Structures are given as structure tokens and as C-alpha cells.
Amino acid sequence: MTTRCGFVALIGEPNAGKSTLTNRMVGAKVSIVTHKVQTTRARIRGVALQGDTQIVFVDTPGLFKPRRRLDRAMVAAAWGGAADADVVVLLIEAHRGVTEGVEAILAELPEVAKGRKVALAINKIDRVEAPVLLALTKDMNDRYDFAETFMISAEKGHGVEDLKTWLAGELPEGPWLYPEDQIADLPLRMIAAEMTREKLTLRLHQELPYQLTVETENWEERKDGSARIDQVIYVARDGHKGIILGKKGETIKAISKAAREELEEFLGRRVHLFLQIKVRENWLDEAERYSEMGLDFRDGNA
Numbered sequence: 001m002t003t004r005c006g007f008v009a010l011i012g013e014p015n016a017g018k019s020t021l022t023n024r025m026v027g028a029k030v031s032i033v034t035h036k037v038q039t040t041r042a043r044i045r046g047v048a049l050q051g052d053t054q055i056v057f058v059d060t061p062g063l064f065k066p067r068r069r070l071d072r073a074m075v076a077a078a079w080g081g082a083a084d085a086d087v088v089v090l091l092i093e094a095h096r097g098v099t100e101g102v103e104a105i106l107a108e109l110p111e112v113a114k115g116r117k118v119a120l121a122i123n124k125i126d127r128v129e130a131p132v133l134l135a136l137t138k139d140m141n142d143r144y145d146f147a148e149t150f151m152i153s154a155e156k157g158h159g160v161e162d163l164k165t166w167l168a169g170e171l172p173e174g175p176w177l178y179p180e181d182q183i184a185d186l187p188l189r190m191i192a193a194e195m196t197r198e199k200l201t202l203r204l205h206q207e208l209p210y211q212l213t214v215e216t217e218n219w220e221e222r223k224d225g226s227a228r229i230d231q232v233i234y235v236a237r238d239g240h241k242g243i244i245l246g247k248k249g250e251t252i253k254a255i256s257k258a259a260r261e262e263l264e265e266f267l268g269r270r271v272h273l274f275l276q277i278k279v280r281e282n283w284l285d286e287a288e289r290y291s292e293m294g295l296d297f298r299d300g301n302a
């Protein structure tokens with residue numbers, strides 16, 4: 001059997017639907033989806049199979065104007081992912097059209113894509129009428145020489161199979177990089193931290209989540225088959241600790257319960273989850289926090 005294998009980089013503005021699309025193609029929840037922007041910090045990869053082809057998705061963080069060190073490291077990781085890939089997919093939102101952010105990506109694209117095919121995937125087609133879609137397709141193809149254009153709804157699944165089939169055909173012959181049953185190469189403890197961070201993001205005030213990070217400090221397999229997981233939530237200010245704790249600790253309790261339930265479903269066994277909050281005023285500038293997120297601290301330098 002001749003096998004194929006390669007990397008596909010998904011690029012696009014925050015909220016374009018990269019995580020949703022990755023999850024749909026991989027068929028499991030490997031990347032964290034929320035309605036808030038900039039949730040994907042790590043270069044999470046999902047591995048999909050299409051016939052004899054293994055497609056490794058590099059689900060990049062959202063591309064946006066970086067100001068802080070953390071933001072700059074995220075953007076460097078995003079473009080780094082695209083440079084390593086065999087094929088690039090630019091994901092845009094049908095109802096938002098050619099935004100400033102899309103224009104900024106288009107300006108960088110020739111440099112990043114260098115010799116690689118770039119497919120355009122217009123997502124969220126469930127939100128617009130056909131004429132809008134056709135006009136957008138023409139507009140985008142006038143601006144860049146896309147190898148192919150796909151109209152999809154990552155959420156509903158429309159067009160996703162076509163895109164996947166096309167991608168598989170574009171990848172080079174070669175041995176598979178991952179065992180057949182492996183869906184993500186992220187260490188489990190990082191996935192577990194992402195799950196808690198997702199619950200925090202969903203429950204807390206809009207501004208707060210970008211100033212916190214979650215790390216899994218300890219993971220203990222117990223004799224009864226359950227796992228004890230200890231995580232630390234790092235916040236930048238003392239005041240944030242109170243917000244996360246909530247009245248009589250109710251907020252953190254609810255977050256812990258939701259995260260534990262999702263972990264149990266993911267791992268298929270019982271989990272004892274212990275959350276601790278630590279105030280680290282400078283965590284945004286600490287190198288260790290970056291490697292935990294799969295980012296390169298130096299990339300954040302201005």
C-alpha cells in the first residue's frame with residue numbers, strides 16, 4: 001500500500017472557525033472551541049485519515065495585531081505553522097467578507113506560502129445567501145491565486161468532505177507519522193489544562209481570560225483506575241483571584257465540576273480534579289509559562 005502523509009496549516013482571523021473545522025475533520029474534540037476569540041494558544045495538531053492518507057492539521061492561533069509578548073509569541077507560532085506545512089488553507093467568514101484582518105493576511109500570504117498551494121475555504125456559508133458567496137469568491141480570487149476555493153460550513157459539515165478529499169490528494173507520498181488511533185500529539189496534561197481554561201473562559205468576564213493561564217502540575221494514576229489531576233490557574237492580579245473563586249467559592253466549584261466532567265468523558269474514567277489559583281504578576285513575561293503552552297518565549301520579543 002502506498003501511503004501519503006503531510007501537514008496542512010489552517011490560517012485565518014480569530015473566530016474564523018479553525019478549531020471547529022479541525023475537530024470536524026479529525027472527528028474528535030482535540031481543539032478547544034468557544035464563542036470567544038483567541039482561545040487557541042498552542043499549535044494543536046489533529047490527525048485525520050482519508051483513505052491511505054494521513055492529514056496532520058496545524059491548528060494555528062488566530063492571527064491578529066500583536067501587542068503584548070504573549071500575543072506576539074502566538075502570532076509567530078501561527079506563521080511558523082504555515083511555513084512548515086505542505087498545503088495552506090485560508091479560512092474566512094462568509095458573512096464578514098474581506099475584512100481588514102483578511103487583507104492583512106493576504107498581504108503576508110505570498111511570503112508565507114512560498115511555493116505551497118493555498119486553498120481558500122469560505123466558512124459559515126449557512127449565514128449568507130448564494131449571491132453574496134459568489135461575489136466574495138470572485139473578489140478573493142482576484143486578490144490571490146488560490147489553488148482551489150471551497151464553500152463550507154464547519155459547524156454543519158457542508159463541503160468539509162470535499163475539502164478533506166482535496167487536501168489528501170495534495171499531500172506527498174510517505175509513511176504515516178502517527179499511529180492510526182492517535183488523534184492529537186498534544187500531551188494529555190496540556191489537553192487537560194486547555195479544558196479547564198475553556199471552562200474559565202466561558203464563565204468569566206470578557207477581559208479576564210486573556211490574563212490567565214492554566215497548567216497541569218501533577219498527574220497521578222490511581223490503583224482504582226481513576227486519575228488525580230492537580231492544576232494551577234495563574235492570574236496576573238490579586239483581584240482576579242477573588243473573581244475566579246466567586247462568592248463562597250461557588251465560581252471555582254462550578255468551573256472545576258464542568259472541567260472534571262469533560263475530562264472524565266475524554267479519558268473514559270473517573271477524575272479527581274484539584275484547582276489552585278496563584279497570583280503571578282509577571283506570568284505574561286515568564287519563559288516557563290510559554291513552553292507549557294507550546295510557544296517559544298523568544299518569539300514574543302519585539
Ligand SMILES: Nc1nc2c(ncn2[C@@H]2O[C@H](COP(=O)(O)OP(=O)(O)OP(=O)(O)O)[C@@H](O)[C@H]2O)c(=O)[nH]1
Pocket residue numbers: 012013014015016017018019020021032033034035036037038039040060061062063123124125126127152153154155156
Ligand atoms: N454559523 C456558523 N458558525 C460557525 C461555523 N463554524 C464555526 N462557527 C462558530 O464560530 C465560532 C468560532 O469558531 P472556532 O472554531 O472557535 O474559531 P477559531 O478560528 O478556532 O478561533 P480562534 O481559536 O480564536 O482562532 C464558534 O462559535 C463556532 O461555533 C459555521 O460553519 N457556521
